Amino acid sequence: MSNARWLTPASGYLQGYTHTLNPYVGCTFGCSYCYVRRLPIGIFRGEPWGSWVDIKKADPLKFQGELAKAKSKGFVAIFFSSATDPYQPLEVREKVTRSLLMGMVNEPPDFVLVQTRSPLVIRDIDLFQQLQGKLRVSMTIETDREEVRRVITPSAPPLAARLNALIQLRNAGIDTQAAVSPLLPHTPGFAKAVAESASRVVVDDYFHGDGSGGRRSEHLGMRQLYNENGWISWYDPSALERFVMDLREYLPAKDIGVHAEGFAPPM
Numbered sequence: 143m144s145n146a147r148w149l150t151p152a153s154g155y156l157q158g159y160t161h162t163l164n165p166y167v168g169c170t171f172g173c174s175y176c177y178v179r180r181l182p183i184g185i186f187r188g189e190p191w192g193s194w195v196d197i198k199k200a201d202p203l204k205f206q207g208e209l210a211k212a213k214s215k216g217f218v219a220i221f222f223s224s225a226t227d228p229y230q231p232l233e234v235r236e237k238v239t240r241s242l243l244m245g246m247v248n249e250p251p252d253f254v255l256v257q258t259r260s261p262l263v264i265r266d267i268d269l270f271q272q273l274q275g276k277l278r279v280s281m282t283i284e285t286d287r288e289e290v291r292r293v294i295t296p297s298a299p300p301l302a303a304r305l306n307a308l309i310q311l312r313n314a315g316i317d318t319q320a321a322v323s324p325l326l327p328h329t330p331g332f333a334k335a336v337a338e339s340a341s342r343v344v345v346d347d348y349f350h351g352d353g354s355g356g357r358r359s360e361h362l363g364m365r366q367l368y369n370e371n372g373w374i375s376w377y378d379p380s381a382l383e384r385f386v387m388d389l390r391e392y393l394p395a396k397d398i399g400v401h402a403e404g405f406a407p408p409m
């Protein structure tokens with residue numbers, strides 16, 4: 143087993159986090175807007191982003207010790223995950239994410255944000271309950287229009303299953319977040335639907351959330367995709383402003399996060 147570490151010092155777009163944690167390398171969800179496509183890992187593999195995923199080459203038995211060492215140096219807030227989804231279809235069999243969560247139950251970090259778009263996340267409710275007060279589960283739900291999802295993230299799980307998973311998590315007492323990021327074309331009822339499904343909502347768009355002021359999204363061809371599908375009026379920062387106004391009808395301001403600050407740990 144290699145000497146690779148699980149925890150990576152956080153940098154760039156993430157605010158308030160000390161580390162990122164990626165159990166897998168690559169991601170079979172293959173979202174068309176995924177900024178990881180433009181990172182070296184997405185470019186140099188030689189296979190299309192979304193077509194491959196590997197288990198990270200690090201020793202699961204060493205995670206807890208690594209976490210204890212990080213904690214001995216100070217505050218530890220983990221973004222889990224930043225360059226993959228921790229609930230890949232492969233996770234059903236491999237349980238890498240589950241074993242890392244078990245390490246956290248034994249050696250709790252100050253905070254961990256579990257960021258996913260997979261309903262498989264509900265499998266680990268028992269562990270999330272043991273991390274209560276230190277954990278939030280954030281589910282990406284960028285739209286309520288399945289025909290939009292099928293164009294922009296065709297390999298990602300259906301939206302209704304994600305909303306359902308969020309509700310199950312919340313009903314189990316877990317601190318939940320709907321991550322509407324990036325905001326996609328949606329129906330007028332979308333703000334109400336996400337507000338009623340999670341403890342809080344965070345919203346971001348292509349113009350702030352890709353970490354490059356929208357340039358990465360342009361390079362990924364998002365504007366063209368919107369044009370081709372007749373959605374170009376949505377490709378504008380005003381869409382986010384309108385959506386946040388809608389959310390305010392259903393949630394107090396403290397439960398609405400916007401851009402990178404909105405993803406920050408609560409403490």
Ligand code: SF4
Nearest residue numbers: 169171172173176226
């Ligand atoms: S789920 Fe996340 S990491 Fe995976 S392709 Fe989509 S945006 Fe990228």
